[in-house]
Amino acid sequence: MRYKILPCGECAVTVEFSREIDPRAGDTAVRLAGELRSRNTAGILEIIPTYRSVTVCYDPFILSLKELKKVTAACMRSARGTEQSESKRRFYIPVCYGGRFGMDLEYIARETGLDMREIVRRHISREYPINMIGFLPGFPYLSGMDETIAVPRLENPRERIPAGSVGIGGKQTGVYPIASPGGWRLIGRTPVRLYDPHRNPPVLYKAGDRIRFYPVSEQEYARIETEVLTGSYAVKTEEV
């Protein structure tokens, strides 16, 4: 895939595949990021894949721009192959839908004309690829939600959305890893700690991985929450 190298000062570049949200560009970005990471090139400090690009921060006294361009070209050649340098994983995230955790579920039911159970069914029916992670630690930008449950964001964002909240914002769905202001409609909450600074890695997933939500009752939520607190809970994962 063709790309442009955009300068971001003397210590970073953005490798741009497209200006639009483009599944091919996103897939290429994830592959290039994986390839760059696996080479462990000295002087590369950050590799940030997005929907359409990869931003690379580097120390120009260890790795020159010219060398970085060469490494990028080589990575692009190997990323083209069918062999993946990094395996992708699927994460199963338990969610307690509705009630006090998903106070906007009723609104969505009114807005869409679907009953709440059907909204949950449609929300869990898909597997969501993580296109990128950003703006907050561990916030996954997920694509592929069933558009029949899409609803506009809140006109006035809430000041504090609790950690673990699962929401819908337009055609996107996502989950807040830390408490944050936000305008998404909340449909449920997960007791799983998506982000833990004292865990290695602190964020479980990376761009390119997949998320599947599954429903749990309030009792199960409480049980998992206790296990999370005592450190005995492990998120179910598998290779894609």
Added chain:
Amino acid sequence: MCIRIEHPGPLTTVQDLGRIGHMHSGFQQSGAMDWYAASLANILCGNDENCAVLEMTMGGITCRFLEPAAFALCGADMHAFLDGEAVPVQRCVRAHAGSVLKMGMAERGCRTYMAVAGGLDVPSVMGSRSTNLRCEIGGLEGRRLGAGDILSVFPGGNVPPEASAPDWAEPREQTPIRAIPGPQDDFFTKEGIRTFFFATYTVTPASDRMGMKLSGPAPQAKNGTDIVSDGIALGSVQIPAGGQPIILLADRQTVGGYAKIATVIRADLPALAQLRPGDSIRFVRATEKEALSALREMRSTLAEIKKQLWKKVSM
């Protein structure tokens, strides 16, 4: 060794040179806004340049040394007094057990760094001791300092024989601020780029460690400045819909959806970090080559200072 904070000042946090390598998971890099002053303070105390220091904003702290210690202040002059005696910036000073350091407000400049020989002993989180206020990690319990806080210092500090940095260590006042066009300079008209590099902007009070918000002439965009989000490098200047530039700094978000017209070069970030609300700022276009040579020069200045401080030992 411990220090007790009697008065924390307007905004004081623990910082090192940043939490590097986690932006792909959405973590801000954090770290000292004026990397030169933080490094120099450490060098004066015989520390590694990446040791944790205090970053004080607009005004300084009052603290009591519970045991003997050596410390250095670099950056803005906040009129520090140790037991009533003036403490100049850029000098390593010894404090006795019970000594009180009292600092005031900066009249010029914005940030002052206090290094203590040995380095501040706070837990390293994801490879850094920098405070990330948003995620509540790093530094002292992930928060700004408050009155009554006790800060530990690593033992075994080894202070250089020469206490003062040479006069030429004072960073040159760098104005205008040099910036390299990109990554989205092509979103702006020729006239828009000209505006950005010729206009005078004012630093607004809404500025913080995440971004310095400016007011002034809006650079003309060809067709809006919304982009599909991409990664944000340190020092990139984004132009949101209203046209008022925001320079994205240490605590910036990792990705963003506004076009970035230019990126401030690393060598000028220290000067930028010392600007305060109401100060004016101008940008001038730089090339990658100029940026690299300016950065190389600053790094070798630090290396040269280190050498001079320790010279007496080798003689």
